[in-house]
Amino acid sequence: MQRCIDLSKKGLRAAMPNPCVGAVIVHNNKIIGEGFTAAFGGPHAEVNAIASVKDPSLLPESTIYVSLEPCSHFGKTPPCCDLIIEKKIPRVVIGMMDPFAAVSGAGILKLIQAGRQVKVGVLEDSCYESNKRFFTFHQKNRPFILLKWAQTADHFMAPAKKDVQAPVWISNSYSLQRAHQMRAENMAILVGTQTVVDDNPSLTTRDWQGQNPLRIVLDRTGRLTGKLHVLDQSTPTLIITENEELASGENLNYALLKFDDSFLTNLMQLLYQKNIQSIIVEGGKKTLDLFIQQNLWDEAWVFNSKNKFVEGIPSPTLPTSPCKEEELGDNVLQIYKNTNR
16 A cells, blocks of 8 residues: 555646546555556556566456546546456455545445445555545645745744845755746745746746646735746736736736735635646745734745844744754754644
């Protein structure tokens, strides 16, 4: 099952909005086939694993391990349960049940009714972790929300004053690469107006191979104009505003929302309707604090540097302790999980 989980990560971003799943086929304690979910619309993990078996005659004597319950419904592809039954694979080991309403136990029931031996609940916590974005989206009807910032040793996230419209790098190159990996693994990235004014960020995946996230910018009055990276239409961008006069263009769209007490709730509803399963909230402080104050976050990734500013913009404060730390050269990445939602 651990191999299934490792395989699933290979399809993490491309599979969205489908879950990323890994499958392994074992015959006489030997792996004879494996696969993971292809890009959205392509074959699922079970299909790829079965197709990779060089001697299909072994399948009726084999066990298939899958990190998530095989689907039983017709979507972009036929049901994986039907293929397992058709290939006469007698034993199915499933990491966890799929909470998606169209599956949610139906796949397990179909396999049992077809006479297959089914075991459910193997490395269940790890299987859940690998698809936390998908599960949050379907269980809470909103994207998985990941807060991210870098801070100095004296807990500042930006200097007090800047002379140029460009980021002041707090983190080292390893942390920057890790941050770009985050972008490649999530569907959207969000910043506020002031971050764009101060830093003119690209918000793209440059130091890691992968797809750029959807850029989302909060621009209440329509302040952002001119030669800004987020307006260059090089990658899909969504501007959230109250200004009805702003016109959409190629790769640049505007959505009208009231910036009132219900703003974040309405924003999450809008992103849910757009099938955005995960979002990185990257700043600035006002935007990050808003999510924290409303307890609307699932994880926070904080990159800690040895640099000091002495004075500047203080980092946000989280109401919990980190659950994991990762050394990145002389930087430390602290990962927090929100257990109070």
